[in-house]
Amino acid sequence: MTKDIKQVAVIGAGVMGAGIAAHIANSGTPVLLLDIVPEGAKNRNAVAEGAVAKMLKTDPAPFMSKRVAKLITCGNIEDNLDQLATCDWIIEAVIERLDIKQDLYRKIDEVRAKGSVVSSNTSTIPHATLIGGMDAGFAQDFIITHFFNPPRYMRLLELVASGSTRKGVIDMVADFADRKLGKTCVTCHDKPGFIANRLGVYWVQAAMVEAMDRGLTVEEADSVIGRPFGIPKTGVFGLMDLVGLDLMPHVQGSMAGALDKSDPFHAIYRESPLVSKLIADGYTGRKGKGGFYRLNRDGGQKVKESVNLQTGEFAKSEKARVESVRFAGKDPRKLMEADDKGGLYGRAVMAKTLAYAAFIAEEAAHSIVDVDDAMKLGYAWKTGPFELIDTIGVDVLISMLEADGIEVPALLKKAAGKSFYKVEDGSLFFLGFDGKYTKVTRPDGVLLLEDIKRKSKPVVGNRAASLWDIGDGVACLEFHTKMNAIDAELLGMVKTSIRTVKKQFKAMVIYNEGSNFSAGANLGLALFAANIAAWPEIENLVETGQETYKALKYSPFPVVGAPSGLALGGGCEVLLHCDAVQAHGETYIGLVEPGVGLIPAWGGCKEMIRRWAENPKFVKGPMAASAKAFEIISVATVAKSAMEAKENLFFRAGDGITMNRNRLLADAKARALLMVDGYEAPEEFSYRLPGESARVAFEMAVDSFHRQGKATDYDRVVAGELARVLAGGDTDITEELSEDDMLEMEREGFMRLVRNEGTMARVEHMLLTGKPLRN
Numbered sequence: 190m191t192k193d194i195k196q197v198a199v200i201g202a203g204v205m206g207a208g209i210a211a212h213i214a215n216s217g218t219p220v221l222l223l224d225i226v227p228e229g230a231k232n233r234n235a236v237a238e239g240a241v242a243k244m245l246k247t248d249p250a251p252f253m254s255k256r257v258a259k260l261i262t263c264g265n266i267e268d269n270l271d272q273l274a275t276c277d278w279i280i281e282a283v284i285e286r287l288d289i290k291q292d293l294y295r296k297i298d299e300v301r302a303k304g305s306v307v308s309s310n311t312s313t314i315p316h317a318t319l320i321g322g323m324d325a326g327f328a329q330d331f332i333i334t335h336f337f338n339p340p341r342y343m344r345l346l347e348l349v350a351s352g353s354t355r356k357g358v359i360d361m362v363a364d365f366a367d368r369k370l371g372k373t374c375v376t377c378h379d380k381p382g383f384i385a386n387r388l389g390v391y392w393v394q395a396a397m398v399e400a401m402d403r404g405l406t407v408e409e410a411d412s413v414i415g416r417p418f419g420i421p422k423t424g425v426f427g428l429m430d431l432v433g434l435d436l437m438p439h440v441q442g443s444m445a446g447a448l449d450k451s452d453p454f455h456a457i458y459r460e461s462p463l464v465s466k467l468i469a470d471g472y473t474g475r476k477g478k479g480g481f482y483r484l485n486r487d488g489g490q491k492v493k494e495s496v497n498l499q500t501g502e503f504a505k506s507e508k509a510r511v512e513s514v515r516f517a518g519k520d521p522r523k524l525m526e527a528d529d530k531g532g533l534y535g536r537a538v539m540a541k542t543l544a545y546a547a548f549i550a551e552e553a554a555h556s557i558v559d560v561d562d563a564m565k566l567g568y569a570w571k572t573g574p575f576e577l578i579d580t581i582g583v584d585v586l587i588s589m590l591e592a593d594g595i596e597v598p599a600l601l602k603k604a605a606g607k608s609f610y611k612v613e614d615g616s617l618f619f620l621g622f623d624g625k626y627t628k629v630t631r632p633d634g635v636l637l638l639e640d641i642k643r644k645s646k647p648v649v650g651n652r653a654a655s656l657w658d659i660g661d662g663v664a665c666l667e668f669h670t671k672m673n674a675i676d677a678e679l680l681g682m683v684k685t686s687i688r689t690v691k692k693q694f695k696a697m698v699i700y701n702e703g704s705n706f707s708a709g710a711n712l713g714l715a716l717f718a719a720n721i722a723a724w725p726e727i728e729n730l731v732e733t734g735q736e737t738y739k740a741l742k743y744s745p746f747p748v749v750g751a752p753s754g755l756a757l758g759g760g761c762e763v764l765l766h767c768d769a770v771q772a773h774g775e776t777y778i779g780l781v782e783p784g785v786g787l788i789p790a791w792g793g794c795k796e797m798i799r800r801w802a803e804n805p806k807f808v809k810g811p812m813a814a815s816a817k818a819f820e821i822i823s824v825a826t827v828a829k830s831a832m833e834a835k836e837n838l839f840f841r842a843g844d845g846i847t848m849n850r851n852r853l854l855a856d857a858k859a860r861a862l863l864m865v866d867g868y869e870a871p872e873e874f875s876y877r878l879p880g881e882s883a884r885v886a887f888e889m890a891v892d893s894f895h896r897q898g899k900a901t902d903y904d905r906v907v908a909g910e911l912a913r914v915l916a917g918g919d920t921d922i923t924e925e926l927s928e929d930d931m932l933e934m935e936r937e938g939f940m941r942l943v944r945n946e947g948t949m950a951r952v953e954h955m956l957l958t959g960k961p962l963r964n
Contacts, residue, residue, distance in 0.1 A: 194306075194365040198223065198276040200266060200293065205310055206282030207240035208340040211251035214260040215341060215774070215832075216369035216848065221272055226265045237263035251341050253774060253830035266296070273301050278362065280334060282310040290319060298327045306358055308334040312386050313443045316349045316379040329355040334362060335383060337567050338432070342775070344850065345566035346372035347383045367632065371774055371848035373566050375559045381447035384553045384560055385567030388574065390444050392542040393437075395457050396425035397464075399537045400498060403530060407481045407495045412509035413535045417517045417524040419571030426495075428568075430480035434464055435473040453545055453596075463501050472496075482506065522581045525589065540589050543581075546574035547598040551622045557600075557609055558619050558629060575609040575619075583608060615644030636855035638667060638702050649689050653679035656686045662695035662865075663858050672708040673701060675759040677730055680737045687744050696747045696861035696868075699763060700854050706752035706776070707760025710734075712785065716952050719943060728940055734759065734791040735932045742766040742792075742871065747864035751857035752776045753850055757827070761839060762789060765796040768864060768871070770844040771857040772831040778839045779827035784961040786903065786948030788911045789822065790939035795931035797822065798915065799874050800838040811879040811922045812886075815915045819887050822915075823908050825961075876926040878917025887912035903947040903964045910938035 195218070199210040202224035213220045224236035232238065241261055244251045252258055264272065273279055279297060283289055290309065297307060307327065309319055312335045320328040332350050337343035346366050350359050359376060366372040377383040382390060400410040411424025423431060438460065445458050467473075467480060474480040483503060484491045495506040513527035513535070525536040546560055554560050561573020570577075578586055583604045590597050603624045611618050611626060617640070618626040631637065638657065647655035648664065653676060657665045666686045670679060690697045718727050741748055741763070750764040753773035761778050764770055780789045780797070788794065801807055802814035821837055828834035831846045847856045891908040894900035900908070914934045917926055942948045947964055954962035 193361050194218070194277045194369075196221070196276045198273050198279045199282055200224070200279065200297075201282035201284075201310075202237040202240035202263075203282065205336065205338055205340070206280075207237075207244055208251050208338065209280060209282060209310065209336055210261055211241075211244050211258075212340045212370055214257040215253040217257070217260070218369065219260050219262070221262050221264060221269070221276060223264045223266050223269055226267050233265050233268060234263045237265065249339065249342065250829060251339060253341070254832035254836065257832070266293070270296060271300050273297060273305075275302070276305060277302075278306045278308070278365070280308050280310060285311060285313055287314060287318060290314070291322065294319075294323055294327060294331075298324070304330065306330055306332065306362055308332045308362065310334060310336055312347075312383060313381075313440070313447070315381070315447075316351050320351065320353070325353065328353040330358060332358055332362065333379075333383075334366075335377075337385070343567065344371060344373050345385060345563060346370070346374045347385065347563070347567075348374055348376045349379050349383060350376070351379060367849055368852070369848060371850065373562055373849075373851065375563050376555060377559075378553055378555075380549075380553050382444055382553075384549075384563040386440070387444070387549055387553055388542070388546055388560070388564060389568050390440055391454050391457070391545050392538070392568075393425055393429065394441060394454070395541050396538045397429075397461065398457055398459065399534055400426075401461075401463070403534055403537070404499065405530065405534055406507070406509065407498065408506060408509040409511055409531065410534065412511055412514050413524070413531045414538055415514075416519060417514060417535065418521050418539060418577065419519070421569045426481040430474040430482055433474040433476055434480045435468050435477075437464060438468070453541075453548060457541070463496070463498065466501055467496065521577060522585060525581065536589060536593075539577075540586065540593060541595060543574050543578050543586060544590055544595055544598055544601065547578075547600040550575075550600055556619060556621065556627075578604075579608045579610055612643055617643065631851075634855055635851045636858065637851065638665060638700065638854060641665075648693070649682070649685050651678055651682050654682035654686075656682070656689060658694075659698070659854070659858060661858070661862060663861050664690050664694040664697045665854070665858075666697055666699045667701045668699075668707055669701065669703070670711070672755075673703055673705055673760065674708050674711040675734070675763075676711040676714055677733065680730075680733050683737050683741060687740055690746055691744065694746070695865045696749070697744075698749045698751055698854065698857045698861055699767065700751035700857060703754070705754035705760075706750075706756040707763065708755050709758025709760050709781070712952050712956055715943070716949065716956065719949055719952075724940070724944065727943055728936065731790050731936050731939055734762075735936065738762060738766045738792050739928070739932075742768075743873075745868075745870055747861050747868050749857045749861040749864070751853050752778065753853060757781045758789070758793075759791055762791040762793045762796070764839070765793060765800075769860055770840050771853065771860050772834065772840060772844065772846055773850050773853050774831050774846050774848045775850075776831045776834060777827055777829055778834045779825060779837075780822045781825040781827060783823060783904070783907045783911065784825040784951070785955050786907055786945065786951035787942050788907065788914060788935065788938050790935040792928075792932060792935070794818065794822070794911070794914045794935050795874075795876070795928055797838070798876065798878070798931075800841070804838060811877060812883055815878055815883055815917070816887070819912060819915050823887075823891070823911055873928055876917065876928075876931060877922050877924070878915075878920055878926060880917050880919065880921040883916035884912045887916065901963050903951070906945065906947060907942060910942055914938050 197213045198221040199206050200223045210220045210222045222237045226233045316333050335347040337345050363374040396414050407426040411427050415422050415424045448454050471478045472480050482495050485494050493506040494503045511531035513524050513529045513531035517524035550560050557575040561575050564570045564573050609620045617629040621627050649656045653670050654668050659665045748767045750767035750770045756778040758781050780793045782789050797818040798814045801817045828837050834840040847853045918934050951962045
């Protein structure tokens with residue numbers, strides 16, 4: 190089915206339309222981007238071309254690599270509409286006005302190829318209204334494809350069809366969006382707001398109204414509607430700043446106008462004079478001067494300020510200190526049962542929101558699983574509303590609603606005395622709208638470790654990592670420390686896994702379903718050891734890591750790394766020692782040790798030199814590979830996508846990229862199995878490095894940056910140690926260095942730095958603030 194969509198068009202080069210076009214280009218698919226001709230413009234394609242130029246400078250980047258921008262052809266709807274004839278999917282992303290959309294549809298219908306799909310990115314106009322008055326041929330090819338902003342990063346895609354949509358249209362688009370764009374597609378009923386925005390807008394409105402009525406600060410509200418409920422730390426007011434305050438009145442007003450008067454949304458909806466004033470004053474959120482939060486200059490310093498929800502005045506932002514938030518931790522029930530202002534606020538907002546989820550579920554969705562997926566992927570909740578209800582307890586929530594005088598929805602009553610999800614014989618079931626349990630099924634080609642873990646126990650494991658049998662002779666090594674940070678216990682499990690796989694399996698995949706593959710070495714332990722001058726213990730950990738990674742690299746079976754999210758420092762070095770990598774498109778990888786005053790010491794230096802030396806497209810010579818490695822490592826380069834990782838050779842040209850996070854494990858397993866027959870471990874590499882001349886050249890480059898103010902005093906110290914390793918120490922081009930020679934230099938340089946107060950200051954600052962210290 191995916192092969193049927195070979196070229197896509199997007200009409201409307203605003204923020205959403207351009208972002209959709211960029212992400213389609215990320216998939217390797219050519220895309221035509223059209224918009225209006227500006228009045229009096231000499232360049233008739235100025236709007237579309239300007240959108241692409243802006244995206245090339247935007248951060249976070251809509252493009253996974255600047256190189257894919259060439260897959261976008263820019264044009265305009267007056268001169269280039271005939272080019273739609275070559276497109277298999279045409280996406281309309283113009284202003285939310287029915288007359289403009291339908292006029293455009295009639296023009297599209299005149300030129301499009303027979304059987305091509307036309308879709309709208311709307312979230313406010315019903316499908317039935319959009320096709321009203323259009324002919325039957327157009328209606329059968331038309332659907333709604335509601336992307337979430339920003340399209341590259343938000344994994345949810347809501348799909349809406351009608352009774353007139355021909356069979357196969359939804360499947361074709363869903364398959365392309367799944368495999369090529371990495372989306373989880375949720376098919377919705379044709380109701381206002383569909384699923385995510387129907388519930389999300391209610392939740393935001395409830396949180397804002399309750400905070401204002403109860404006299405909370407924005408910091409207090411965001412701390413309550415955050416960690417205890419598995420919601421991002423932006424909370425609600427931070428989220429509104431991120432999305433844009435100017436969208437709120439439009440979306441909320443549109444929802445109020447579209448929903449039946451009996452809908453509970455009307456009980457909490459009211460226009461906010463404060464929001465109107467903020468927008469009028471230019472406080473539209475992060476894209477403007479700020480929103481509920483802003484950065485203001487006090488002397489030479491930027492000071493974070495927040496608005497007082499009662500007076501509308503800004504003042505210095507103060508960290509929230511809500512006792513119930515501290516007491517509850519990650520337990521939503523504890524918070525909702527607390528009787529301080531945090532507990533009462535959290536209960537008022539979330540009890541209503543979860544009740545509303547139950548109220549709309551059958552009307553908006555095909556199952557509670559779709560509602561949970563929509564909120565997890567569209568609003569970044571860690572658990573969906575029905576999963577959250579199970580955590581709180583169905584009967585507990587019902588009691589809260591009854592005590593607060595809130596009507597208990599019929600679906601919630603059906604779950605009384607039960608739960609919305611249950612596990613039987615290792616399989617997950619959900620409660621259907623008919624009151625019966627149905628098994629949760631995965632799309633073909635999706636393999637999740639969470640499903641395997643329900644049905645089995647690890648082959649071996651400890652507190653830091655576990656080895657799982659994922660079938661067909663392949664084992665999966667899962668890290669499960671905090672942030673998947675690497676410590677001695679985790680390294681020990683890597684060694685144990687190598688021995689176990691050698692005896693019992695054909696291949697191994699290194700993968701986990703945490704937010705990050707691995708944030709690197711456990712800096713807290715390193716700081717503690719340094720503070721008590723436990724230098725032998727630190728050196729032993731470095732040496733153990735070197736031995737472990739080398740054993741991984743030369744194991745007698747294929748090892749495939751399957752990262753997603755952060756893979757930094759030691760996490761990056763794990764992947765550098767794998768035979769192959771199958772990476773999620775959103776993998777952010779780099780050797781960031783210089784940021785904390787250190788150098789890579791688990792083989793990162795030697796592996797980067799080797800990759801650039803062996804790259805057939807890179808210049809040869811004794812200096813080139815070392816210089817490139819120095820350029821990348823010295824500034825702690827982080828590739829911000831799997832595509833960029835290939836450009837920096839953190840990944841090889843032949844390594845794979847999986848766009849859909851849920852398909853990563855299956856793709857990595859398949860790659861490992863393909864490598865089994867005839868597998869031979871790689872041969873050790875010999876290094877011929879330039880020595881002293883290169884070290885001096887590298888240090889001169891850093892001195893130049895220092896004079897320009899681009900490098901700090903301590904950057905010069907760290908770079909000096911890195912330069913020595915990458916140049917090969919006291920060697921010259923006539924001598925061969927082994928991998929062990931390189932590892933010894935890495936270890937010695939690391940130990941000199943870790944004893945330095947400048948490094949300890951950087952490590953401590955990173956642990957306290959999450960940001961590098963520029964000392």
